[in-house]
Amino acid sequence: MNILREMVGEQIEYRELLASIARRDLMLRYKQTVMGFGWAIFMPVLNTIIFSVIFMRVAPVETPVPYPIYAFCGLTAWNFFASTLRFALSSLTSNPSLVTKVYFPREIFPFAAVAVGLVDFAVASLVLFAMMAYYRIEIGWTVLLLPIVVLAQVILTAAVALLLAMGNLFYRDVKYLFEVVLSVAMFATSVVYPVDRVGGWLGALLALNPMTHILDAYRAVLLERQLPGPAFAASAALGVAALALSWWRFHLAEYEFAESL
Amino acid sequence: MPRVFDAQPAVTFDAVWKKFRRGERHDSLRDLLPALIKRGLRPNAAALGAEEFWAVEDVSFEARAGEALAIIGPNGAGKSTILKLLTKILRPTKGQAAVRGRVGALIEVAAGFHPDLTGRENVYLQGAIMHMKRAEIAAKFDDIVEFAGLAPFIDTPVKRYSSGMNARLGFSIAAHLDPDVLLIDEVLAVGDMAFQQRCIERMHAFKRQGVSIVFVSHNLQAVANLCERAIYLQRGVRAQGPSLEVIEQYVRASDRQQAATGSGTVEIVGGELFDHRGEPAPVVEPGQVMTLRVSYRAHAPVSDLLFGFLAHRSTDSLLVYDANFSSGELALRPVRPGDQFSVDFRFRAHLTRGQYHLACHVFDTATQEYTSRMSPVGIFTVREDRTFAGIADLQVTSTLAGSRSREAAPGIAGQL
Secondary structure (H helix, E strand, C coil), X not given: CHHHHHHHHHHHHCHHHHHHHHHHHHHHHHCCCCCCCHHHHHHHHHHHHHHHHHHHHHCCCCCCCCHHHHHHHXXXXXXXXXXXXXXXXXXXXXXXXXXXXXXXCCCHHHHHXXXXXXXXXXXXXXXXXXXXXXXXXXXXXXXXXXXXXXXXXXXXXXXXXXXXXXXXXXXXXXXXXHHHHHHHHHHCCCCCCCHHHCCHHHHHXXXXXXXXXXXXXXXXXXXXXXXXXXXXXXXXXXXXXXXXXXXXXXXHHXXXXXXXX | CCCCCCCCCCEEEEEEXXXXXXXXXCCCHHHHHHHHHHHHHCCCCCCCCCCEEEEEEXXXXXXXXXXXXXXXXXXXXXXXXXXXXXXXXXXXXXXXXXXXXXXXXXXXXXXXXXXXXXXXXXXXXXXXXXCCCHHHHHHHHHXXXXXXXXXXXXXXXXXXXXXXXXXXXXXXXXXXXXXXXXXXXXXXXXXXXXXXXXXXXXXXXXXXXXXXXXXXXXXXXXXXXXXXXXXXXXXXXXXXXXXXXHHHHHHHHHHHCCCCCCCCCEEEXXXXXXXXXXXXXXXXXXXXXXXXXXXXXXXXXXXXXXXXXXXXXXXXXXXXXXXXXXXXXXXXXXXXXXXXXXXXXXXXXXXXXXXXEEEEEEEECCCCEEEEEEEEEEEEEECCCCCCCCCECCCCCCCCCCCCCCCCCHHHHHXX
16 A cells, blocks of 8 residues: 555656656657658548548448448547557667656656646547547537546556556567567457447457457547446446556566666 | 754764676566566575675764865775765665755755756756755745846856856855755865865855754865864775874775886885884974985986985875985985985975875986886875965964053943
């Protein structure tokens, strides 16, 4: 309990630093770019076009809402997850002078990565709302549950971000392994097609993926005016447990960071 | 803001040991398994493995409010590691390192700077890294920029700054912290003379406000001025105590390696230092007459020699005096192998407080080479309380040459 109080207390004490580092990373990300935040929209839009061609013309797949908006919703949320993790992974190793020379809670680096990803996500979702208007999708009261779905994703993302940042600091293999796992994971999640169509033992296995239920929860509350199912609740709970565990591990290992970098 | 000067130490370092690993750690998964197995096999974490060494070996000290402590020693003695243990960047292998209150660290003051951000953006970022509140930085922003002398460039990306400008801005941010404990690591090496002087004044001001300071530096003069106590590290603690005494030991130890170089035809055997009563006198007052008696032995016939006498300030090796005395002046006849003689160098120590060491050499004018050199031949300390800094005792007196005053108007006096 004491260590938990220390972990959270430190974050509250250093909240302004978290904001400063996040602001720095955000500024740097789009400094000297012409498109600026346009890049946050560009990737999901491009991927939506590609997958719309594949899954509407080549191998049509049945979706509860028009395919482009189904895919864009999934891709935007997935992009938040993937780009945050990619950034968090190297957040400790790309700041060696801060990690080895100045003291503050190291969690700030992966957490700042989540904050930056969240801003990009917010920008990209503007396009989603525009698409909803285009497809005349009504907004129901279930949209009020959207913050809970976002929070569930933030928590799960933060849990994985902490582990990746720490893992990559000790073993640089993690970086290469991550790219491989990530590209497989996208197709093991309901990003551009519903994985429950897979069926069989593989389908049962894929149903355990918490990201699928989080993405489906976005579609439920935004596009289908439905409540997220119990699978989402289980995924959210899993995320909380994962965050507690990975944060605790991270906190214990923090003192070795300066020596290992 | 006045502080409470309490008896509790602000900095405590209690029997601290810190182990480091030589060479690379296992950085990839391939090396992980063997490493894990080894770790499991070694039962005692406090014992040294084959690839390990003690970077800090049983060091203890404390500093109270308003006290300044120096850590000196050669490179790699563990000085910076101690500061990292105090800032909690590293954790001791054994023992306890603790700091009470807010810590300000003048270590890598520009560590958080990002080259693509402007000076202004970096001030806010670095301030946050040093744990200042945003409102606090905003309030001190103009002072920070002014102190650094960078007002015209504050909206320029720092990648266009010179390294000196970079360091000045970083130091300036740190100098506007409001710490209880200040850790300083060799920051005086940056910036021009005027800026260095401002930095030193700032540190003295911090100390007067009751800030505890731990100061790591190779600038022994700055150490002597700022710190009452010092620790000399070299494979463990070599000396610990009043800073002048510790500095003397450090200077002696590093000087010993330089003694005795030259052709050797006339060798310096050794020297003794006396005060005017003939007593060995390591501590004297300004202006006191002293004698350095140096003995020589000849190993070859030589006729024309120059006997050099040099004095350096120990803390910064500043050359205070350098003169040669010829064998003609001394009425010394040409020497033959086996001859022994000694020379008395009589001088007045017109110096301000500090430590000084004397060096000697013998120069053969015929061959144009040194036959022998020795440093130090003698070491002495000048003790006085008048001067604040400086080197020569100018024997300044001050007398009132005249005085004028007006009587205060009664109305004003009444109000006061």
